[in-house]
Amino acid sequence: MKTLLKKMGLLSATATVSLGTAVLPAAPAQAAQPICPQVIAVCTWTEPNFEGDSRLLFDEEAALQPPVRSAVNQDFQTWCFYDRPFFDNRGRTREVNRGETVYDFGFSALSAKRGQCVND
Template sequence: MDVHGGLVGPDRAPRAGVQAGVEHELATAGAIAASVLGTAVLPAAQAHAADEPLPCPHIFGVVCTWTGPDGEGGLRLLNHDEFFLPGGVRSAQNQDREPWCFYTGPAFSGPRLQLNPRETNRDLAFPARSARRGFCEE
């Protein structure tokens, strides 16, 4: 017997050689699994980043808005209805206890998007030209 408990002889291969082969196969399988899992985890990490808060002052009852996506551009705090938003709003973070509705047109007109309490939207997909506190109504 060898030190690993395997039989040594003309009709038996040493266990150490078998064990090395198994370890190599396990290492290869592990590398493949790691690369597959790494690829699968990456989109989930990116999706989570989209929900992370933007750099907004911690003021309760306001909505932080930016003229650019991802919190870029000019920052403007909203705490009352805005009939017209100069420069538009492309990203927003709601720190109010009420939802806010963002509209593509001035005077609360056109297609709209609702931002719920404690919700962050890094890209509204349009420059909002007006906004008001409350649910978006059809």
């Protein structure tokens, strides 16, 4: 009888543990969070989602090397990122407003400067 009760208790405990893990929700996937020092600048990364090499932009860059794909604008002004060097707006551009976080420009930015993107 004692053996039977022990086996039933073991089965009950096993079932509870199995059911408990099956009912628990899976942890949600978290998006990458940028690590950017608290300075008045634009933090940039060479890969989407704040991966790859990082650097700070304090002033315009006519030829970003290496190109950048994601950014956090902690400057007080809007910045424009260009897919061509020397602020050539014949290609794609992306404005990054003050306080904005961009996970992926959708292109590799080869130049950047303060101000709105102006298309001629």
